[in-house]
Amino acid sequence: MPARPTRSPGSKASACADYSFRQRFRVPAPWAFRWCIDFTPYDWKNSGGHGSRKVTWVTPRTVVLDDSFPAPGGRRVRKVKFVQIYPEVRRWVSTHVVGPNYGSQFRYAIVPDGANRCALVFEGRELRWNGPELTSVATRRLAKRLRTEDSGLWKEFAREIEAEYSTK
Secondary structure (H helix, E strand, O other): OOOOOOOOOOOOOEEEEEEEEEEEEEEEOOHHHHOOOOOOOOOHHHHHOOOOOEEEEEEOOEEEEEEEEEEEOEEEEEEEEEEEEEHHHOEEEEEEOOOOOOEEEEEEEEOOOOOOOOOEEEEEEEEEEOOOOOOOHHHHHHHHHHHHHHHHHHHHHHHHHHHHHHHH
C-alpha cells in the first residue's frame, strides 16, 4: 500500500462535512450485501464512470481500492481507500488513506425490510484539506451537495441491483 501523505502536526482540515441518506432496494438483504461488496476493477466502467480501479484483497474481509479518474484541467485524481467488511452485520467501512480527502470515512449498512426488500443506510464524513476553511453555512451546502451526488449514484445502483436480481 502506498505511503500515507504527510500532514504537519496540528494541521486542520479546511472542511468536514457529515451527511447521510437511505436507499431502498427491492431485493433480499443478503443478495444486496454481496452485490455491494463485490469490488472489481470494472466497477467504474460498469457504473458509467470514467475511472480505473485496482482491487487488492488483503484478507477476506479487508480490501484496498486504488481509484484514478479524470478531473478538471486534464489532470487525474487518485484516491486509495481501505475497506473493512463486517459480513455478520452486513456493514462495511471505507476510509480514504491517499488522496485529496485523506481521512474521510464512509459507513454502509444493509438492513432488511421484509423478505425481499432492504435498504442501504449510508453515513459519510468527508474531509477537505485544500482551500480556505469553510464557514458553517458553506459546510452545510457542501454536505447537501455531497448527499445529493452520492444518493443519486446509489439510486442508479439500486436500478442495477434490482435488474441483476430479476435475471437470477
